[in-house]
Amino acid sequence: MAIPEFLRDLRSLVGTRPLWLAGVTAVVVDDEGRVLLGRRADTGRWSVVSGILDPGEEPADGAVRECWEETGVEAVPERITSVTVSPMLHYPNGDSAQYVEITFRCRAVGGRARVNDDESLEVGWFAPDALPELGESAARRLRHALSGDPETHFSFSGLERAIAGAAAGGSPAGSPDGSAPGGGAAGTADGRES
Secondary structure (H helix, E strand, O other), X not given: OOOOHHHHHHHHHHOOOOEEEEEEEEEEEOOOOOEEEEEEXXXXXXXXXXXXXXXXXXXXXXXXXXXXXXXXXXXXXXXEEEEEEOOOEEOOOOOEEEEEEEEEEEXXXXXXXXXXXXXXXXXXXXXXXXXXOEOHHHHHHHHHHHOOOOOXXXXXXXXXXXXXXHHOOOOOOOOOOOOOHXXXXXXXXXXXXX
């Protein structure tokens, strides 16, 4: 899989140290209600379409670009369905990274689903009740995008923990990634727990 030029340049400076990166996911639905998935070349697992934002790139543009690059499908973003943080990921070459994941529900408007780059082994449309096995993070992002909920899903550790983390100069105490024990509460756009 190709590493973006900006990331290659950054890695030349920081080595394999953990990076905080912005990622986007496109949960693409066609007119029949099917979902577009790709089987990843790096893991062999089926997943939602996702990738890293280029510097200065608008997240919606990045989701559309990633969809086209990976699958040959043209998609239009309809709404943000979740904003989450990945666990720290460790790659075979020693690199580590953690991602803020912005997930868009998208509508397919053109193109033809096909393997369009070296990041996928297969690409296909699946009925929501006939999905292949997905990893936990991909399944959660897909579930949020298909839920029909008008709110954006996110985790919120609570006012007290968030303020305590800011006062301490970083993430809330007791969690290196800023999430509450047990993964935090699922929130909505107005901050209510769901």
